[in-house]
Amino acid sequence: MKLDTISTFLVMAAVSVVSALPLQNSALNPHATCPANILSCSLGADNVDSCCLPTYGLVVLSQQWYSGLGPREEFTMHGLWPDTCSGDQGPWNGCDPGRIYDDVEMRLQKYLQDDPGTSSAFFKNMTTYWSSYNDDNNKFWSHEWSKHGTCVSTIEPQCFSPKVPNKDVYTYFSSALALRSQHNIYQALAAKKIYPGSNPTVSSMQDAIEAQFGVKAEINCTCGVLSEIMLYFHVKNADQYEIIAPHSHGDCPDIISYPVKSGSLSPPPHCHKRTTPPTTTSPSGSIPSGRQTGPCTTTGAMVCVDPGISNQYSKCNQGLWVLNQCRSGLLCYSDTTTAAHCA
Structure with missing residues (x-):
């Protein structure tokens, strides 16, 4: 599958434990012939070209649950974050000063105009599933790209042949959306009768996620209210993601609030701490x-x-x-x- 077709994720096959978003090797710089079966963070990974395996070998897919963001029956994207194999975050200010942008929305629109082969649904999916609670999508997307996207070594400009302006930006977001579609948290919970408006136990949510994806997740809360669920991956062959057990199970209490979305934009819950x-x-x-x-x-x-x-x-x-x-x-x-x- 070519990178340019990744954004057709809405018609992809059902979820599997091993998530593959294959990148056709011919699209890579000719010096990079990717070994098919070496995973990031595994023995021998350090000797593989950074266009084939990410320098930050642990990838975290973060999906959030906030009132007013996205459809009522969908988690929305927070980000796709490359971390070190030990779970440490990348640099707070990104990895490539020359690709720190504050106009990511415009760059994505420009790329779509220049490449008519990309999916017409891509931008709609961005605004639906990767929206900002403060209603400033460009600022949100620019932050995610500049801090996290620039640290994904497999999509650096030199990894593409020929080089196409803004293809790295598009590939980061389209790959993240595809990965989110393959790992639909709402459906995993609903399959075990866990719906918004309930107060499930963390263990029941973990069981539902494990039944769907084969591993547990990191489940985080704010003030006891569900806010975010993270899935962890290793990578092989440039863009094939294999889900792994999380480095943390999160910070939620034993029983949490899984609220119904109100339909109006609101910031994340804020805890009032008092003695x-x-x-x-x-x-x-x-x-x-x-x-x-x-x-x-x-x-x-x-x-x-x-x-x-x-x-x-x-x-x-x-x-x-x-x-x-x-x-x-x-x-x-x-x-x-x-x-x-x-x-």
Whole structure:
């Protein structure tokens, strides 16, 4: 498959444990004949041309779950990140000062205009599945490219013959979108009856992901709310990705909130850290509030986290406090057994 056809990912075959996005070797610089079966981070990888195996041999696919980003039944892209084989991140300011761009959106549009063979769906997929919560896609894409894309050695300009302006930028994003399509997190969770609006255990989510992809994932939360799921890969033959076990299982509590998307853009959840829980009053009297942690005994009990400021509340679920979010306004009551917390 040529690189230029990668963006046709919507018609690719079903997910497999080994994800292959093959790059036709003839498109590489003639000095680089890629060995077919040597994986990045494996014995002998250091002797393989950097157009064939990435210098940063561990690749992390990060998919995020934020209200207002993308379709209600899809995770969206955060990034495709090359890391060292030990899991350390690349340089914070990227790997090639000459390819740090602040106009990635324009460069992608220009590449699509210059190469009519690329998929007409590519840009629509970018805006659908790789959108920014602050509504500035170009800034988001430029950051991801400059910090991470420039560190992918297999798509450096000298790896293509002939050299085509902005093909490296296009290849980074189209490959990432294709990899995301092959590893659809929402579908993996839904296959095990885990849907937004629930409070699943981390172990049940890990089991669902492992059933679909053969390995577990890194699952991260913000304030106890699901925010991001990461899958880890090694690479062979320039652009064939093999999924591997994660270096970390994430930072979520045992039971987490998997909220329904509201449909309106909003920033990621923000935790209000306090040394003592706040209190406030309402017509019904003093309202217990503040982030609740640890075990609880009254199933269904709800306590406002930040009445009047946030839309979050803690709910007693299966013996543990779980952070929840309202899709609209929040109503707080002094009786923590009152269920009508969301307006």
